[in-house]
Amino acid sequence: MTILKSQKINLLRKGIASAILLASFAASGTAQASERGKVLVILSSEQTVALRDGKTYHAGYYLDELEIPLRKIIEAGYTPVFANPKGNPVTFDKASNDKIFYDGSDKKRAEAVSYLEGVDALKHPQTFKNILKGGTKTFVGVFIPGGWSPMQDLTTDKDLGKILTGFHQQGKPTGVICHGPAALISTLPDAAAFTQALAAGKPELAGSLAKNWPYAGYRLTVFSRSEESAVEGAQAQLGGNVSYYAADGLAQAGAHVDRLGLWAVNVVEDREVVSGQQPFSSDAFGNAFVAKLKNSL
Incomplete structure (x- = not known):
């Protein structure tokens, strides 16, 4: 009886250890045995964003926009692979480290910060050039969280354009x-000229440059112009005004931009693309994106 009891205890210990190990692998993005596939997570390399009148905003990814969908992706059995233009580690926008994005729970907010700190792969992103060497066929989907940083470098990154074009051509889930x-x-032929035209207040010129955009005609949602205006200004969060509105940029490129009221939960699906309006949409967006991943198998 003593031997059997001892064996049961050892087996239980091994089981607990295995569970902890699997959880650790999942959190670090290195699980191999039971993964459903790899999801490419695109981040900006920038921590500051240029505003009008020479002002800047200290940005980064938005905490809940990365953490909530990422947690759902990992828990569903997918392995995240992080990448950005420079391959440099980045962190979240300090303004996003707020309980307001976690149902008013400071505990949930703190747990979110701790969770991302435990994702080791997030600290060692690959470069886009390295991703291109391996190609996009090894991934089952791609996910891009927000924050203002993408406006600084991702919109005009040619390597990213190639990566996203690959996912689009293969019809793979894009969140x-x-x-x-x-x-x-x-993914525009000349994204730099397009965004420069928008920043210069020349929407017609931008429209003329929006030829052969892969996502023309897609229904998308994005941080709305009214939401942008709510956080602009010297006394508001940004401390200045953005160079151009993301919603206007997508509309000029050829998308049908769907926006609900200020801070309303909004998720839009069209073909392979799942889009969410702002941080308060993170939970619904994460669920929709994971469902899209599962249904694409």
């Missing part, structure tokens, strides 16, 4: 939220 949808502009 974008808040300012993340603006990264789709990178």
